[in-house]
Each structure stands twice: as C-alpha cells, then as structure tokens.
Amino acid sequence: MKLVLCYLPIVIASFIASTTHASAGQVYHEKSGFVVIEAENFSTQHLDDKRRWLVFSKNTPGHNLADADQAHYHDASNGAYIEILPDTRSNHHETLVRSENFTNNAGTMAVLSYPIYFATPGRYYIWARAYSTGSEDNGVHLGINGHWPESAQRLQLCKGKHAWTWSSAQRVNTNHCGTPNTIYVDIPHKGVHTIMVSMREDGFELDKLLLTKDKSYIPAGKDKSETLSNSKPLKKKTQLLKITDYTRILHAIDSFTIENTGEIPYYQHKAESALAINAVKTAYRNKFAHAEYTVQAKEAGTYTLRLVTLAEIDGESTYIVSINNKEIGRFTNPETTTDYQEIYFNMQDVELTKGDIIRVSSKAVTNGKIPENGGTAFARGRWRALVLSKSD
Ligand SMILES: [Ca+2]
Ligand SMILES: [Ca+2]
C-alpha cells in the first residue's frame, strides 16, 4: 500500500473544496447535545515546526517522514484522517525526546482548532476515533479556547490496536490505559467555543471527534455524521433588480402622495409595489395621473434620478418627471413580451432643495395588440420607484 500525504495549508483548502462534507459557509455546531467533527476538517494549526498533523486520504501523495505504519484511510470516516508526524518514537526501544516526540505539556505542540457553535452549555464528554499500531502513538491532549483543563488532557487508548477505535479514557498514574468515559470539557455559555487538539505522542492518528452531554453514550463504528450548520440561501430581492447603488429609494406606493393630485387618480397595485391607473374606466384612459413627493431638508443635494417603470404587453405608457412643474424627463416604455418588466429611465445632475415638489406622471394607453371586451387592452402606466443616487 502506498503511503500518501499532503502538506496542510494546501490540504485544508483542497479538502474542503472537494471530498469532505464541509464547504464554504458551513460551520460546526452542537445539535441536540452532540458535536461530531471530522478531525481532518480543522480550521487552523499552530506550533507545528517540529511535529505537524497531516491529512491522509486516497488522494494524498507519498512522503519520506519518519513513520512506523501505513495509511489507514480505508476505514476512516469521510475517507480521511490526520496523523502527527514525524513519528520518531513508535516503540519504547526508540529514544524519548521531550518536546520533540513526546510532551506532557498540553497545548505546546501541533495545536489544532475547531470552532463550534454551542446552543447548549454544560459538560461535554469527548470521544476520539483513533488508530494505534504501537505503544507510543496512543495519547493526545484536548483543550478548549486556548485552555487545557486537566479533565481533557491525556486521552489514551490501549485496546483496539490496528483498528479505528473510540476512546474517552484519561491516562492516570494508577491506570496507564485510562479510565473509560472520563475526558470532558465544560462549555461555559452559549456561543462559539474552540475545541483544540495538541500532541502528546507522535504517530497518533485521529479520524473523528465526538462530544456528547450524555456520559453513558458509547460511539460505535463511524457513528454519527459531522454536525454542520445547514445554511439556507439568503432571501433575494425580486424588485428593483438593477438598482445596485443608491442614496434613497422613493417608493411609488409608500413615499408618494396620490390624493388630490390631478383629474384622474392612481391606485396602489400592492402586489407589484406600483402605482397604476384603472383603465377599465374609459374616462381614465390617455390622460395623465400624478403623484407627488416633497423634498426634505436633509435630502437637499445633486442626484442622478432613476425612474423605475413597469413595461406592459398591451401598451407603451408615457411618463413625465417634473420638479416644481418644470419637466426634467419624459419617457415612453419600450415594447415588451414580459408584463411588469422593470424599465429604468435616468435623469442626470438633478438638484433638489428643501420643499421642491417632485411629480411623477403617467398615462394608460393601448397599442391595439391585445383584444379585450370588443376593444383592446390598456397598459396602466405602472411605475415602482424613483431612485435618488447622490452625484459624486
Ligand atoms: Ca503512519
Ligand atoms: Ca510516537
């Protein structure tokens, strides 16, 4: 079997992009008192000059670091795991060098970080899924938020050699194989906390971590899938689609006055967020309706104005924008095959001062194309907004 390896900065990026469940925007979180982490999906690694956690999967290339065992990705959860190398002490015949191939000082060598959102604070028992082939590759330290509480140091496994094995046992002087179900951290409050891993013995192989509030829980096999947030897509806007920068949007419905503004009235077409003319009434056809907005003191300045109208299949309505009865723009909708398609009309360098009356007018017209009730249907002069963008 060929031994394969990647160096970490590359591995993290490529791994997240390709083979793992995790992807951009996904983060670990606690779910019903459980946190399950693929060890290879760590966020950062520090203090890794002498020993380094390396990711192994079927895609990683070979290496020539000291190592006493072959790769074990076949039975690894997510097809990948991490091993801390070089491993210069795989058995007790090889020299123990403190702060090199062994350290009892948690948090001093090859420190990994896994930020996790916990909704439920409290005590979490930590299980590690590890693969040991010798007597000097079966201990690791755990920590939280840069601290290394005694309760999370010296996770150890003795049984289950040459197989992926879950352990939550802490090595103590009276029991070098550790006491089962004793490794834990306390999550002080709801929020993001960073679970950390650091070297105790080189050659240690870690596939997965499982944190549980249930002290009697015993994981088996690959156990649960990693607990990742499931980000829903953010809500996208459906109107004013091409308005990508603006100072102020004057919405036709919310900002403009339509009472007592002319001989024929607008009504509010709320489903389309538009003002419109009820062209069913023949008296309202081919005449301008008006809506008005009074400029406030804080809005004084020079702007580009964009009138957002809605094209309609049954007619090409005309629009007029005026300030204090002086026309500054006159536009006609283009023909369209899509009802309520937004059309944008620009007016450059418009100076607004306090008390100015901005008036938007439009009329209902027919293009004679759409038969209706013995005649043809009318477009209703719909418009949606007047957008103010401050000139630079
Ligand atoms: Ca190895
Ligand atoms: Ca070792």
Ligand SMILES: [Ca+2]
């Ligand atoms: Ca090993």
Ligand SMILES: [Ca+2]
């Ligand atoms: Ca894994």
